[in-house]
Amino acid sequence: MTITRVLAGVAAAAFALTSTAAMAETWRYAFEESMDEVQGKFAQKFKEEVEANTDHTIQLFPYGTLGESADIMEQAQAGILQFVDQSPGFTGSLIPEAQVFFVPYLLPTDQDQLARFYKNSKAINEDFQKLYADQGLELLTMFPEGEVAMTTKSPVESCADLNEVKFRVMTNPLLVESYRAFGATPTPLPWGEVYGGLQTNIIQGQENPTFFLYSTKIYEVTDYITYAGHNNFTTAVMANKDFYDGLGDADKKAIQAASDAAYDYIVDYQKGLADSELEKIKKAKPEMTVTVLTEEQRKCFKDAAADVETKFIEMTGDSGKKILDQLKADLKAAAQ
Known part of the structure; x- marks a missing residue:
């Protein structure tokens, strides 16, 4: 834990410095699936949007390249990764309330209703924001991946x-x-x-x-x-909070816009999948x-x-x- 805290401090200081200097950076984004699976498709769209609207680049790490789910979450909290996509299924022990997505028959099977729910939910866009922040994470979005x-x-x-x-x-x-x-x-x-x-x-x-x-x-x-x-399988895209808070307003807006664009893209991509x-x-x-x-x-x-x-x-x-x-x-x- 001491090493993790040191890494987080070093990463936060580095990103605060580069953000202030408005320098182009390479940001790291890991997820739990392959490039050709749903999380990978979302990540590629997010990368495309960020790179089109900022001077930064995003390096993608699909499943297995940086270890298991627990490993990439630890790296995200430490600031080694700037972005991570992980299901509440793996963050349940970290954020107990996130287990709500595994209460059986809570979520409907109707994909259009689900798309509206994830996009507009107060619980996701407000309440969970605070819970994730307490764990050093900025919750960018949650999205569905299909009926289990x-x-x-x-x-x-x-x-x-x-x-x-x-x-x-x-x-x-x-x-x-x-x-x-x-x-x-x-x-x-x-x-x-x-x-x-x-x-x-x-x-x-x-x-x-x-x-x-x-x-x-x-x-x-x-x-x-x-x-x-x-x-229905739920996943969440997060940023390291120290990294995110250290960004300028323009970069924050670009990240949020990229997250929104990737959300709309992935909902459409999954129709009939x-x-x-x-x-x-x-x-x-x-x-x-x-x-x-x-x-x-x-x-x-x-x-x-x-x-x-x-x-x-x-x-x-x-x-x-x-x-x-x-x-x-x-x-x-x-x-x-």
Whole structure:
């Protein structure tokens, strides 16, 4: 921790100096996916906008080039990275309230409603700003990456089918509680261990949005894809706060404008993406079984969601309850 604080201090001082001198800089941006996946596409659009409107350049670091998710977050907080894209699934232990995005059936599956929600949400654009700032991070935006699907080695048509299934989850306390409530044996693992874990039967299931199931070839080591409508994958783009606060107004405006432009771009980019990627999976593995659960089949999962929501409030107290209530209000407004 001492080294981290020293690095953060050195980085903050360096960026304050270069910002004052209005010098062109190279800024570093890491994310959790490949260049061709959703986070990578967002990052490339962000880079394009920043470089078109400032003298600065952005160096992109896709998944694996700087370590796992925990590594890039530590580097962002230390000021080694200026920007980072990370799901609340990995920041849940750092910012407990961010786990709200893993309360099952809180988020709708309608993509247009989701796009309005993330863009206009008071909880995201005001309340979460303060929580991220407390951890040395400037929250630039959050955006959806698609409905989450379960991939397993045996069929899932009810919670009973998950009994004793070792189900990989992100290192997120509430996600652990969610799959425990669903009847599975939740097993937190970094992403780099998931394919091998499924291949060797250390785990028997995992969840991710459809495009990610195809791009990572996770369908090769599972046999069933199940849509229960229980969640939509959320991710957050952040800047190191000392770096951001040390910028001049023109650079701050350029970064915010780039974030807005990349948001609009990525929402449009994802239209039809889940369907096209699912077709690719079916073509690559015709024997793959794809199931969309009926309302009756989803009942046990929805019943379990109430217990998970209660757990979330127990974990986060009044702060979490206020966030949850505001998110529900924001979602209601987006539905209208």
